[in-house]
Amino acid sequence: MQYMSKLDYSNLDGRLLQLLLAVLEAGSVTGAAQRLGVTQSAVSHLLDKLRAITGDPLFVKAGRGIVATARAEALAVQARELLSSMERFCLSGEFEPARWQTTFTVAANDFQRDVLLPPLMARLRAQAPxxxxxxxxxxxxxxxxxRHEHCQLVISPRPPEGTDILQKRLFEDEYRVFYDPTQRAAPTTRAEYLAAGHVTVVYEPQRTLDLDxxxxARGVQRRFLVMVPGFAGVPPFLRGSDLLATLPGLLQAHLLRGLASTKVPVPCPTMPMYMIWHMRHQHDPAHRWLRAELEAVVAPALARAEPTSS
Structure with a gap:
């Protein structure tokens, strides 16, 4: 089917931009309808309108689902920038959190997600519902x-390098050795530590944790018997076994609750945690406010999650 551009750019509005992103991220018309709170027929109608404006099918069938065209992927980058500009237009002048209507996307793995984002959400519900x-x-x-606005903020110990990327350190955490106290005693010497089997996290093939x-690099060669794609996968392998896992200590209050931990019996670095954002948001009043809210939850969140010493 050929799509001709029948409408000019003045027919483009924020709803159509949001629609493009919703279909792209959900991977289906049904998922986009659920996300936007409208009917599937409404999504199909607006999608046809957007196809007419752009002169591109935007999404094509692939098996039982749909996939975005190259044109749709490129337009999505511009759509995120346009929506961000429209939001700033509406918030020009003095920023009032209570009037802010948006979906703010944060990229975080299970550790920082569990420690920081629930208390952040509590503050948002009270001040920016x-x-x-x-x-x-x-x-x-x-x-x-x-850069492509897949998210507005990243919380990670690994800031990507780029001249247009900004970062601020939120806290540092100490690594601890986790184990099931019903199955073994805490390793207190280097020899006991190295003799054990270990569980670790590998997010990408051939890319181990910075700690590992x-x-x-300092000659501490451990025997990894299990590698999982995230911290949430570690506890089932520790419970009921004599395996060890060397992970951020703050996990003891969340994912590793109920397991015992002890100090690492070899020299070990600390783990920093950063919030990271693109320079386009550096002076945006809404983004600055949310970054400040995230900073405000750090100290109390860490106090609640502080592991017991042993």
Missing amino acids: GVTLRVIPSDIPSLEML QWLA
């Missing part, structure tokens, strides 16, 4: 996540 917090996994964050790289 029109804000919806969308959380996506950061894995190993890339420049494109921020740091220890290996």
Whole structure:
């Protein structure tokens, strides 16, 4: 089917831009309708309108689903920028959190998600009830996540390098060795630590945790028996076994609750945590306010999650 541009750019509005992103991210008309709170027929109608404006099919069938065309992927980048500009237009002047209506996307893995984002959401509900917090996994964050507006903020110990990327350190955490106290005693010596089997996290093939790289570079060679794609996968392998996992200590109050932990019996670095954003948002009043709110939850969140010493 050929799509001809029958309408000029003045027919383009924020709803159509949001629609493009909703269909792209949901991967289906049904999912986009649920996300936008409208009917599937309404999504189909607006999608046809957008196709006429852009002169491109935007989405084509692939098996039982749909996939975006190259043109749709490129337009999505511009759509995010336009929506951000429209939002700034509406918020020009003095920023009032209570009037803010938006979906703010934060990229965070399970550790920082569980420690920081629930208390942040509590503050948003009290001060900016029109804000919806969308959380996506950061894995190993890339420049494109921020440059292409896949998210507005990243929380990660690994800031991507780029002249247009800004960062601020939120806190540092100490690594601890986690284990099931019903199955084994805490390793207190280097020999006991190295003799054990270990569980670790590998987000991408051939890309281990910074800690694992740091220890290996200093001759601390551990036997990894299990590698999982996120911290949430570690506890089932520790419970009921004599395996060890060396992870951020703050996890003891969340994912690793109920397991015992002890100090790492070899020299070990700390783990920094940063919030990271694109320079286009540096002076945006809404973004600045939300960054300040995130900073405000750090100290109390860490106090609640502080592991017990042993």
